[in-house]
Amino acid sequence: xTAETVESAEAAARPRTFFxxxxxxxxxxxxxxxxxxxxxxxxxxLVLYMSxxxxxxxxxxxxxxxxxxxxxxxxxxxxxxxxxLAAQIMGLYTGFIYFTPVLGGWIADRWLxxxxxxxIGAILMSAGHLAMAFDQSFLLALALLITGCGLLKGNIxxxxxELYAENDGEGRTRAFAIFSIGINVGAxxxxxxxxxxxxxxxxxxxxxxxxxxxxxxxxxYVAGLRYLPDDRNRRAAKDQPKxxxxxADWRIVLGIALVSFITIFQSIAxxxxxxxxxxxxxxxxDLDLLGFHFPAAWFNSIDPLASIVAVPPLFAxxxxxxxxxxxxGDLGKIAVGAWMAAAANLLLVAACLASDRVSAxxxxxxxxxxxxxxxxxxxxxxALVSRAAPPQIKATLMGAIFLTLFVSNLTLGWLGxxxxxxxxxxxxxxxxxxxxxxxxxxxxLRRPLKHLLGIE
Numbered sequence: 001x002t003a004e005t006v007e008s009a010e011a012a013a014r015p016r017t018f019f020x021x022x023x024x025x026x027x028x029x030x031x032x033x034x035x036x037x038x039x040x041x042x043x044x045x046l047v048l049y050m051s052x053x054x055x056x057x058x059x060x061x062x063x064x065x066x067x068x069x070x071x072x073x074x075x076x077x078x079x080x081x082x083x084x085l086a087a088q089i090m091g092l093y094t095g096f097i098y099f100t101p102v103l104g105g106w107i108a109d110r111w112l113x114x115x116x117x118x119x120i121g122a123i124l125m126s127a128g129h130l131a132m133a134f135d136q137s138f139l140l141a142l143a144l145l146i147t148g149c150g151l152l153k154g155n156i157x158x159x160x161x162e163l164y165a166e167n168d169g170e171g172r173t174r175a176f177a178i179f180s181i182g183i184n185v186g187a188x189x190x191x192x193x194x195x196x197x198x199x200x201x202x203x204x205x206x207x208x209x210x211x212x213x214x215x216x217x218x219x220x221y222v223a224g225l226r227y228l229p230d231d232r233n234r235r236a237a238k239d240q241p242k243x244x245x246x247x248a249d250w251r252i253v254l255g256i257a258l259v260s261f262i263t264i265f266q267s268i269a270x271x272x273x274x275x276x277x278x279x280x281x282x283x284x285x286d287l288d289l290l291g292f293h294f295p296a297a298w299f300n301s302i303d304p305l306a307s308i309v310a311v312p313p314l315f316a317x318x319x320x321x322x323x324x325x326x327x328x329g330d331l332g333k334i335a336v337g338a339w340m341a342a343a344a345n346l347l348l349v350a351a352c353l354a355s356d357r358v359s360a361x362x363x364x365x366x367x368x369x370x371x372x373x374x375x376x377x378x379x380x381x382x383a384l385v386s387r388a389a390p391p392q393i394k395a396t397l398m399g400a401i402f403l404t405l406f407v408s409n410l411t412l413g414w415l416g417x418x419x420x421x422x423x424x425x426x427x428x429x430x431x432x433x434x435x436x437x438x439x440x441x442x443x444x445l446r447r448p449l450k451h452l453l454g455i456e
Contacts, residue, residue, distance in 0.1 A: 024228050029178060029179050033186040035217040036185075037189055041194030041210045043094065045198045048279070062135040069139060073085070090416075091409045091410050096406065099150075100146055100147065100151075105154040114156075116231075127144050129208075129214050131144060154399030157176075158398045161398070173379070184304035190210070194206035197209055245392065263404050265438025266338040267404060268411050268431065273303065281296045285362075287360060303368065306370075307375050334438075336377075339435070341369075342436040342439065344369035345428045346429070349425045349429045350362075352425035352428065
């Protein structure tokens with residue numbers, strides 16, 4: 001056997017990788033990319049659709065079950081204008097999108113397993129996106145999307161973590177950063193395509209495309225099943241009692257809960273760009289150039305694009321800092337992300353004070369800063385939980401961290417009612433202060449949190 005033959009045989013036996021990572025990561029990342037493609041494409045036009053058409057006379061009467069739904073919202077949050085109601089519905093929808101993953105993780109841990117949970121979730125989300133193409137089924141569509149995302153979201157993130165050994169913290173951080181690229185690729189293209197279709201052919205064309213994209217995500221996941229981590233034997237796991245959590249485990253759970261709470265402040269400031277941010281852009285920003293009116297929804301593609309482009313230089317920066325012993329730890333990165341979100345909102349304050357008709361450059365830079373801020377805090381939080389969470393409840397805790405986004409989106413939906421009661425400058429200054437509060441808490445509580453989590 002020649003040397004060339006031996007080398008060829010060794011290459012054939014060598015497992016194929018995805019950028020040096022397990023091949024399964026490719027299928028998980030692309031599934032998430034298609035799911036986020038559909039999700040962000042739909043959400044980029046949802047608040048505009050509600051405030052400019054669906055909730056206006058002539059359309060709102062057609063929504064099945066809407067009078068009782070509106071009465072329930074206003075009994076809790078008070079009377080709403082059209083924009084206020086659209087913001088609150090958007091906040092409730094995106095909030096519950098991130099609430100149900102904790103239930104989805106719990107169901108997968110005990111009954112379905114992660115694979116089946118993700119498949120069922122993708123099917124429900126596909127049906128929900130298609131139902132969104134009709135006024136009458138609007139509330140049904142939201143319910144299907146919320147339920148489906150609950151089964152899919154936390155479980156697919158848990159599968160990413162399961163590709164690596166428990167002590168491979170660096171590998172998990174790389175994996176979740178790559179996984180986040182998949183999220184952001186979908187988040188870039190979704191608003192561009194769905195937003196353009198909505199402007200050219202009507203809102204329902206944009207929603208219909210989102211449904212087709214979710215079906216592609218389902219097909220991608222099914223195609224990669226043979227590469228994914230095996231589900232545990234659910235019957236054996238059910239019959240076999242789990243080791244009880246120790247005092248040290250409970251300290252870690254407390255630490256994870258506190259770190260997650262801190263990120264709520266940044267998430268409020270970050271995700272407002274998909275709600276009132278779009279309303280403000282549509283009303284106050286000059287979107288006309290060379291005879292073309294740019295869809296406001298397109299601005300929702302900027303921050304995820306920034307998150308993609310910023311990954312290589314951020315990795316290089318963190319590597320350079322690590323060699324000098326100056327790389328921020330998990331809590332330091334979360335704090336940096338919060339301060340960046342505060343700076344982005346202060347930029348809008350300055351733009352509002354400078355002119356009543358704001359240049360499009362201001363929201364572009366705002367979204368770019370938010371995109372980099374996202375990389376500092378969200379992949380870091382995912383990796384921290386995946387690494388530190390007790391094995392018995394890891395999937396549940398991976399789902400539970402999405403509760404921070406539940407609280408954030410409920411809060412920013414409620415804050416949306418103040419947009420019509422405040423000046424735009426004051427509204428964005430309020431969000432800058434909220435983000436800065438999260439940054440301050442991350443710095444002040446860094447030492448006790450490190451002790452709870454057992455990290456350096």
